[in-house]
Amino acid sequence: MCVTCGCGIGQTLIGGYALRQQRKPGEPMRFRLHEKDALVSDVSASRIVKLEQDLLAKNNVYADTNRRYLSAHGIFALNLVSSPGSGKTTLLVKTIAALNGTPPLAVIEGDQQTENDAARIRAAGAPAIQINxxxxxxLDARMVGQAVQQLNLQDDSLLLIENVGxxxxxxxxxxxxxxxxVILSVTEGEDKPLKYPDMFRAADMMLLNKCDLLPHLTFDADLAVEYAHRINPKLQVIHISATSGDGMPEWLAWIREGCRxxxxxKASLG
Ligand SMILES: Nc1nc2c(ncn2[C@@H]2O[C@H](COP(=O)(O)OP(=O)(O)OP(=O)(O)O)[C@@H](O)[C@H]2O)c(=O)[nH]1
Ligand SMILES: [Mg+2]
Incomplete structure (x- = not known):
């Protein structure tokens, strides 16, 4: 369970396979936050904070394992995060076409339901695995670790992860x-970095997408960037349009540098 929001992971599918359970059959879930669950009624606020810390600590162990694997194989991995519909999959499809096989890449798609996005990525010519x-x-690090195992990634490749919107x-x-x-599209409003600061704090790069629509909107791109930098002064920003291709060269150059x-x-590790 996600104790941040109370959502469940019981129905997770990775490439159509169920996420491996860690608990033994019959053993109760350790975290229950929904009111109907008996365990939650006397869970104190401090206990909930402790559960959240435990969950994130456990996630970090899996994340460290993933990171060690990826760096040992020279794989540059990016985690694309945004609101639903900001253009993540469209950007990935355009990125796959523009990179044209160099470096080799694979995609992990995260959505609550459907294989739609993985199908779009495969149609663009890249291997993709869908996590529902x-x-x-x-997405959490354990899901991604299992997906990485199924993908059989090449050394010195690029791994693009589209997180749940x-x-x-x-x-x-x-x-x-x-x-x-983090992808912020210009139809979402300038104030998103202020309203959802954790995401903009956690990101190293912001793609301001759908800039082709700016002439038709009142969106103030400078103000959006100012708000983002108020939250995270080090955040890099690229103004981009997945449909027109504006900003793509800068985005591709950043990816290629990361891959190099x-x-x-990896080579320096021997
Ligand atoms: N005008 C314009 N439309 C775009 C751009 N990028 C994406 N779109 C459109 O935005 C809509 C959503 O795009 P997706 O790529 O599916 O967005 P997503 O972030 O992957 O959506 P979820 O996976 O559902 O979170 C589609 O209709 C795209 O055609 C862009 O740069 N400009
Ligand atoms: Mg998508």
């Missing part, structure tokens, strides 16, 4: 990625 989180609202919970979960990339660095770090 059921009632869950974010949600500007809240994915901020808290390290997946072992090199960077979180990941491969060089």
């Amino acid at each position: 989180t059921g009632k869950g609202c974010h 949600n500007l809240v919970c994915p901020a808290s979960f390290d997946l072992g990625e090199a960077h979180k990339v 660095n990941a491969a060089a770090a």
Whole structure:
């Protein structure tokens, strides 16, 4: 269970397979937050904080394992996070076409339901695995670790992870990625960094997407960037349009540099 929001992971499917359970059959779930669950009624606020810390600590162990695996294989991994519909999959499809196989890449798709996005990625020519989180609202490091095993990634490659569309919970979960990339589209309003600061604090890169629509909107791009920098002064920003291609060269250059660095770090390990 996600104690941040109370969502469940019981229905998670990774490439159509159920997420392996850690508890023994018959053993109760350790965390219950819904009111109907008996365990929750006398859970104190401090206990909930403790449960949340335990959950994130456990996630961090899996994330560290993922990170060690990825760095040992020179794989540059990005975790794309945003509201639903900001253009993550469209950007990935355009990125796959533009990179044209160099470096080799694979995609992990996260959604509550449907294989739609994985199908879009496969149609664009890249291997993809879909994680359906059921009632869950974010990917966690254990899910990603299992998906990585199924994907059979190449050394010195790129791994692109599209998280579940949600500007809240994915901020808290390290997946072992090199960077979180937050996508904010210009139809969402300038104030999103102020309203959802955790996500903009956790990210290293912000893609301000759908900039082709700016002439038709009252969206103030400078103000959105100012708000984002108020939350995270180090946040890099690229103005981009997945449909027109504006900003894509800068985005691709950033990816290629990350891949080069990941491969060089692997080589230096011997
Ligand atoms: N005008 C414009 N539309 C875009 C752009 N990028 C994506 N879209 C549109 O935005 C809609 C949502 O795009 P998706 O790529 O499915 O967004 P997503 O973030 O992957 O959505 P979820 O996976 O559901 O969270 C689609 O209709 C896209 O065509 C863009 O740069 N400009
Ligand atoms: Mg998508």
